[in-house]
Amino acid sequence: MRIKIEPRLIVPKWMSFLGLIAAILAALFFGGFLLSYGGLNPLVAYRQMFTDAFLRSYSPSDTLVKATPLLLAGLGVTVAFRMKLWNIGAEGQLLIGAWAASGVALFVMPPETPRPIMLLAMGVAGFLGGALWGLIPGILKAKLQVNEIISSLMLTYVAILFNNFFIYGPWSAGGFGLTRSFPRTGWFPRLLDFVDFVPAFRGMTAHIGFLIGLVAAVILAVLFRRSKWGYELKLIGDNPRAAEYAGVNLARHIMLAMFISGGLAGLAGMSEVAGVVHRLQENFSPGYGFTAIIVAWLARLNPLAVVLVAYLFGGLLVGGDSIQPAGIPLMIQGIIMFCVISADLLTRYRIRLVRPKSQELEALDTEVTAG
Amino acid sequence: MTQLDTNQPYALVMRGIVKRFPGVLANDHVDLALYPGEVHALLGENGAGKSTLMNILSGLYRPDAGQIIINGEPVTFNSPRDAIRRGIGMVHQHFMLVPTLTVAENLILGQDDIGFILDYTALEAKVAELSQKFGLAVDPHAKIWQLSVGEQQRVEILKMLYHGAKILIMDEPTAVLTPQEVEELFKTLREMAAVGHTIIFISHKLDEVLEIADRVTVLRRGKVTAVVDTAHTTKAELARLMVGREVLFRVEKKPANPGNPILEIQNLNAKNDRGLPALRNLSLTVRSGEIVGVAGVAGNGQVELAEVITGLRPAESGKILVHGQDITNKPATAAIDRGVAHIPADRTGVGSAPNLYLDENLIMKSYRHPPISKGWAINLSEAFRQAVQLIKRFDVKTPDVKTPARLLSGGNLQKLILARELSREPEAIIAVYPSRGLDAGATEAVHRRLIDERDRGSAILLISEDLDELLSLADRIVVLYEGQIIGEVPPKDELVDEIGLMMAGTKIQAGD
Numbered sequence: 028m029r030i031k032i033e034p035r036l037i038v039p040k041w042m043s044f045l046g047l048i049a050a051i052l053a054a055l056f057f058g059g060f061l062l063s064y065g066g067l068n069p070l071v072a073y074r075q076m077f078t079d080a081f082l083r084s085y086s087p088s089d090t091l092v093k094a095t096p097l098l099l100a101g102l103g104v105t106v107a108f109r110m111k112l113w114n115i116g117a118e119g120q121l122l123i124g125a126w127a128a129s130g131v132a133l134f135v136m137p138p139e140t141p142r143p144i145m146l147l148a149m150g151v152a153g154f155l156g157g158a159l160w161g162l163i164p165g166i167l168k169a170k171l172q173v174n175e176i177i178s179s180l181m182l183t184y185v186a187i188l189f190n191n192f193f194i195y196g197p198w199s200a201g202g203f204g205l206t207r208s209f210p211r212t213g214w215f216p217r218l219l220d221f222v223d224f225v226p227a228f229r230g231m232t233a234h235i236g237f238l239i240g241l242v243a244a245v246i247l248a249v250l251f252r253r254s255k256w257g258y259e260l261k262l263i264g265d266n267p268r269a270a271e272y273a274g275v276n277l278a279r280h281i282m283l284a285m286f287i288s289g290g291l292a293g294l295a296g297m298s299e300v301a302g303v304v305h306r307l308q309e310n311f312s313p314g315y316g317f318t319a320i321i322v323a324w325l326a327r328l329n330p331l332a333v334v335l336v337a338y339l340f341g342g343l344l345v346g347g348d349s350i351q352p353a354g355i356p357l358m359i360q361g362i363i364m365f366c367v368i369s370a371d372l373l374t375r376y377r378i379r380l381v382r383p384k385s386q387e388l389e390a391l392d393t394e395v396t397a398g
Numbered sequence: 399m400t401q402l403d404t405n406q407p408y409a410l411v412m413r414g415i416v417k418r419f420p421g422v423l424a425n426d427h428v429d430l431a432l433y434p435g436e437v438h439a440l441l442g443e444n445g446a447g448k449s450t451l452m453n454i455l456s457g458l459y460r461p462d463a464g465q466i467i468i469n470g471e472p473v474t475f476n477s478p479r480d481a482i483r484r485g486i487g488m489v490h491q492h493f494m495l496v497p498t499l500t501v502a503e504n505l506i507l508g509q510d511d512i513g514f515i516l517d518y519t520a521l522e523a524k525v526a527e528l529s530q531k532f533g534l535a536v537d538p539h540a541k542i543w544q545l546s547v548g549e550q551q552r553v554e555i556l557k558m559l560y561h562g563a564k565i566l567i568m569d570e571p572t573a574v575l576t577p578q579e580v581e582e583l584f585k586t587l588r589e590m591a592a593v594g595h596t597i598i599f600i601s602h603k604l605d606e607v608l609e610i611a612d613r614v615t616v617l618r619r620g621k622v623t624a625v626v627d628t629a630h631t632t633k634a635e636l637a638r639l640m641v642g643r644e645v646l647f648r649v650e651k652k653p654a655n656p657g658n659p660i661l662e663i664q665n666l667n668a669k670n671d672r673g674l675p676a677l678r679n680l681s682l683t684v685r686s687g688e689i690v691g692v693a694g695v696a697g698n699g700q701v702e703l704a705e706v707i708t709g710l711r712p713a714e715s716g717k718i719l720v721h722g723q724d725i726t727n728k729p730a731t732a733a734i735d736r737g738v739a740h741i742p743a744d745r746t747g748v749g750s751a752p753n754l755y756l757d758e759n760l761i762m763k764s765y766r767h768p769p770i771s772k773g774w775a776i777n778l779s780e781a782f783r784q785a786v787q788l789i790k791r792f793d794v795k796t797p798d799v800k801t802p803a804r805l806l807s808g809g810n811l812q813k814l815i816l817a818r819e820l821s822r823e824p825e826a827i828i829a830v831y832p833s834r835g836l837d838a839g840a841t842e843a844v845h846r847r848l849i850d851e852r853d854r855g856s857a858i859l860l861i862s863e864d865l866d867e868l869l870s871l872a873d874r875i876v877v878l879y880e881g882q883i884i885g886e887v888p889p890k891d892e893l894v895d896e897i898g899l900m901m902a903g904t905k906i907q908a909g910d
Contacts, residue, residue: 029476037805253775253776253778254774254775254776255765255766255771255774255775255776256774258758258761258765258776261751261754261758262751262754262758262762265751265752265753265754266747266748266750266751266752268744268747268748269747269748269749269750269751269762270751271710271730272708272710272730272740272742272748272749272762273730273734273762273763273765274709274729274730274731274734274763274766276729
């Protein structure tokens with residue numbers, strides 16, 4: 028008996044969807060062991076997490092808050108991954124986007140600037156900051172064939188130290204790892220701002236960032252499906268040599284994709300400082316840019332699916348906050364990623380058990396020996 | 399189905415082999431019987447089931463039904479290793495050699511019983527003995543990358559003999575060889591047959607089959623259509639058995655009526671991927687309404703020439719003009735927009751996007767301009783509509799338009815590429831190995847299309863390593879050797895030897 032792995036010619040859509048579901052269930056199953064090792068009853072813990080993430084009156088708002096940066100950064104990752112450009116530095120691009128937006132809010136625009144203009148300026152700065160940070164590995168890849176996986180990841184650590192320099196140094200509020208708070212005009216509108224009109228919004232911190240992400244997702248979905256650029260990304264992703272043959276300028280597309288990818292991650296950072304923390308501070312992102320990679324991959328690089336997956340992962344983060352020990356969501360994320368990659372393999376290949384001799388042949392053999 | 403006489407002393411019998419793939423019956427009760435010491439040709443179009451049958455014989459696939467009997471003993475193979483142990487060796491079209499290792503080192507790869515310490519002296523003695531015996535001259539110390547294609551093939555054969563192969567499968571062995579190298583190969587094959595080895599010779603080249611084989615098994619659509627002695631058959635009969643209808647060997651064409659120069663190449667120099675000179679001072683003009691054939695052994699600058707013209711590879715110096723306009727070192731879109739079509743050598747690696755649908759593959763050259771483009775967007779319904787038409791017009795066999803290109807057979811993929819390139823009514827066509835690996839039917843279709851384009855007034859540069867193709871299609875033939883054009887001849891059958899010599903680098907004045 029041998030095990031043989033052979034590729035499937037066609038992978039049906041339902042199978043790849045089923046693979047995802049199976050991967051998530053398997054991840055929860057394996058995660059359960061780790062939870063019980065940590066002294067928790069997995070069923071109780073999961074129910075607690077699920078309830079807090081999705082079922083309580085404030086769950087949608089809390090989950091949206093966590094989902095927003097995942098959505099924007101996840102869309103950014105999607106753009107690059109579509110052409111098989113492995114930008115795994117979304118975290119760094121997010122940080123630089125937050126830095127640029129903070130700089131604009133605190134030091135460039137006067138505090139009395141009208142809110143729409145202030146927020147627009149911060150948004151542009153956030154996008155450009157992330158975009159330029161993404162462009163660095165883009166240029167290196169396009170011009171010198173430097174591996175973008177390594178350069179984009181390494182630049183994340185540069186970004187962390189870069190931000191720390193500012194929040195502990197020139198921008199620091201009293202030497203702590205944070206800046207002073209933005210003027211009110213630099214805050215995203217939140218649900219609780221409308222409590223006078225809708226009393227149920229009391230205490231709800233979901234902000235307009237998710238709507239921006241939703242719009243971006245729709246725009247990207249249309250571009251991917253209908254535009255020349257979307258077609259070119261797909262062509263490059265499938266066969267870069269065929270794309271070159273079709274007259275596509277690979278270098279320019281690599282740089283453009285990294286620019287947009289980084290820009291969206293930068294917007295995620297801007298949305299986080301304008302919508303949640305209202306200042307730049309150390310560790311304001313619990314690795315949103317890294318989780319965004321899992322989000323994009325789980326969503327099969329489909330921008331509309333990114334919205335859904337980002338929401339689910341937001342729920343995972345909210346639910347994880349409600350149980351001890353902390354770090355559970357991170358662990359489950361990791362297991363989900365492993366399971367998803369395994370499920371990918373299983374949907375694209377099939378495993379067959381090969382018996383040394385099939386019955387039919389054995390029968391034939393006896394026949395021949397007898398004759 | 400032919401009946402096998404099991405009393406004959408066959409070296410190998412494959413009986414009632416059935417192999418089914420999703421949607422295809424690749425082998426439908428195929429019988430194959432080989433005598434010891436015979437050269438047996440396996441003839442069939444692409445998709446006829448030759449490769450499947452040979453993959454079963456060499457242990458890569460397991461048959462769904464049927465049996466394999468070697469020297470009277472039934473066997474089952476669970477892996478290529480089992481097949482090798484039973485004395486079956488396959489020389490693939492693409493060599494399975496490690497370029498950075500020496501000949502001797504390559505020979506012992508995959509051997510079971512090598513000890514911890516290698517006995518090179520014994521190995522080399524064995525290699526020398528085998529080379530001597532079968533006229534397979536190679537230096538055991540040479541690294542594979544230093545060898546010519548013909549020499550590499552000899553190493554592959556030696557490897558199989560060294561592993562004890564008694565039954566040797568040669569998969570289209572002549573595709574990459576010069577006429578002279580083919581002669582040497584045939585001498586070796588005859589010598590091996592003379593001492594009792596059995597050779598299975600896979601080919602679609604009928605002349606070669608008639609020259610080298612003793613008997614021929616013809617496959618069509620997974621079934622054996624005939625087993626014939628080459629002594630009692632003709633090329634026309636074989637072709638009919640293979641294709642199921644009469645095939646024209648010479649495409650009928652009117653005399654060329656060359657017009658203005660369309661494509662002018664002046665003193666072109668370019669490098670290959672390894673940074674070595676690939677084209678040296680090459681000058682060539684192709685006029686409207688003529689087909690200029692470029693003959694040469696693969697690797698003498700053919701692919702680089704096509705790439706430089708189409709803007710995929712930079713020129714070091716020199717000029718490329720289309721209709722008098724300089725497109726040297728311009729982006730690939732410059733050539734595309736000036737109507738230069740490119741049928742690339744590598745259909746799957748360059749000419750198509752394997753996972754994209756047929757309509758998406760068909761708009762690769764036209765998506766930038768109306769009617770396929772609509773401002774920033776692509777008119778998807780127009781692309782689909784055109785695809786439906788093109789697939790019909792160019793006879794691409796596919797279940798539907800929304801099929802990934804990788805599921806097309808070689809011939810159909812080439813038709814798809816032709817559909818894309820020729821439907822734009824190109825001014826010039828760069829066709830590189832356009833019929834390589836295609837069966838007779840698909841080859842004929844490709845040739846017909848190219849002649850039609852010529853008659854429409856297109857300037858065609860036909861790069862091929864198939865002399866038959868060049869002789870039947872081209873209006874004049876230039877020979878490329880080490881990046882230079884070393885001669886030009888008219889396409890006359892009696893000049894084959896001269897062309898062959900020039901392909902091997904000998905400068906001669908032929909045909910004048």
